[in-house]
Amino acid sequence: MAELTWYEPETLEEALPLLEREGVYPHGGGTFLLMGGLKKVKGLIDLDRLPLRRFQATKSFVELGSSLTYAEVTENIEKTDPGHVLLKALSCAASTPLRNRITVGGTVSSFPAWSDLLGPLVALEAEVVTAGANGGIFPIDRYAKEPALRRKTLVTAVRFARRVWDSYYHREVRTRFDYPAFTVTVLSRRSEEMIEDVRIVVTGCSGKFARLMPLENLFRGKPAKPADGREISKRADVRFPAKKGLDADYLAHCFRVALHRGLAQVTGETPAGEGDV
Amino acid sequence: MKKTFTVNGEEHTFIFEPHETLLSVLRKNGFTEVKSGCGEGECGACLLLLDGRLVNSCQVFAATAAGKKITTVKGIGTIHDPHPVQEAFCDTGAVQCGFCTPGMVLAAFYLLGRNPDPSEEEIKTALDGNLCRCTGYTKIIEAVRLASKRMSGDG
Numbered sequence: 001m002a003e004l005t006w007y008e009p010e011t012l013e014e015a016l017p018l019l020e021r022e023g024v025y026p027h028g029g030g031t032f033l034l035m036g037g038l039k040k041v042k043g044l045i046d047l048d049r050l051p052l053r054r055f056q057a058t059k060s061f062v063e064l065g066s067s068l069t070y071a072e073v074t075e076n077i078e079k080t081d082p083g084h085v086l087l088k089a090l091s092c093a094a095s096t097p098l099r100n101r102i103t104v105g106g107t108v109s110s111f112p113a114w115s116d117l118l119g120p121l122v123a124l125e126a127e128v129v130t131a132g133a134n135g136g137i138f139p140i141d142r143y144a145k146e147p148a149l150r151r152k153t154l155v156t157a158v159r160f161a162r163r164v165w166d167s168y169y170h171r172e173v174r175t176r177f178d179y180p181a182f183t184v185t186v187l188s189r190r191s192e193e194m195i196e197d198v199r200i201v202v203t204g205c206s207g208k209f210a211r212l213m214p215l216e217n218l219f220r221g222k223p224a225k226p227a228d229g230r231e232i233s234k235r236a237d238v239r240f241p242a243k244k245g246l247d248a249d250y251l252a253h254c255f256r257v258a259l260h261r262g263l264a265q266v267t268g269e270t271p272a273g274e275g276d277v
Numbered sequence: 278m279k280k281t282f283t284v285n286g287e288e289h290t291f292i293f294e295p296h297e298t299l300l301s302v303l304r305k306n307g308f309t310e311v312k313s314g315c316g317e318g319e320c321g322a323c324l325l326l327l328d329g330r331l332v333n334s335c336q337v338f339a340a341t342a343a344g345k346k347i348t349t350v351k352g353i354g355t356i357h358d359p360h361p362v363q364e365a366f367c368d369t370g371a372v373q374c375g376f377c378t379p380g381m382v383l384a385a386f387y388l389l390g391r392n393p394d395p396s397e398e399e400i401k402t403a404l405d406g407n408l409c410r411c412t413g414y415t416k417i418i419e420a421v422r423l424a425s426k427r428m429s430g431d432g
Binding site for chain 2: 003004005006027029030031033034035038044046048071094095096097098100101176177
């Protein structure tokens, strides 16, 4: 292993030039680095002293500083938006001690397919705020699919519009601690008679994640009435790679069951929040 | 690297490699109550409190813990003056081989500090990062319930 150097910048201005160095990476909570190995790592930038641990919720948007841990996100969102999809998703991610270490920025920078953060952020149409060589503000789906945007760049925040949604979140696991084989996120908003908006996202499928726009269009702007969710869920064109001990067809079947439950909530067949996670 | 750490209220200066985990550094310096289990953040044997937050010390680089407040299971009570959680684990027979116990006790301590009267489901969730291969969890959950009662003056 190469000698590892730690950098402890106090400001973003001090931190950004360090990203230009070969083999130097940001350190948020460290869990991904420790799991992934340190063979190529020559230096780590400890982000602890930077002002990236803020949570901001205004009337119109929510901004998550990149150094916030999953536990800190859920503690804050529980106060401002109880029932929020991120509260559901991040409360059951990993384990209690790991939720105290895994950071928003660390996850967004690496975007593992099993993340419980990715699906809800795509459904919320979140934006990633970055600084450095490729600094800017990017839609989360673009940021996730273009690794070039992440090079020599630091995620400083993730933000999304603050709106009230009915939410459904499902993670397909064999035991609670397991990494999810896939996740399904369904957000919906209804007036008494009309489905105003729907967003449906699956992660863990081929291509890492997918937003199911054709399916959303079957519901958006339509009368809110019971529909044959089982039949509709079969129309979702989502494929899964075979995973360790899990056949692709089996996963596709489990996905349709989870999606059916999520759609039942959109159409009002089951109350919001029932049957998820 | 040479850094100063505050462990159980006392300052210690440790010399360590930049890639070493907090678990490794603590054990090399005599804090063997922090157990080394899976090394992947799954078993909870190495749990401790870092600035009051429950963490897997195998998932923390020692370099990032310098200057922070570290609490191991020995920091919450002693054999002569045990914490109610430690006492409850003994009284309910929640300790068998004892390897998972420091982590279990700290996870329970962390829970009760934030939620003094947890439901069974909340106890199970709080222990979701701890594995025990001996007792089957029933006694452990009983211990947390007993500690909760005693700490609220009800037991």
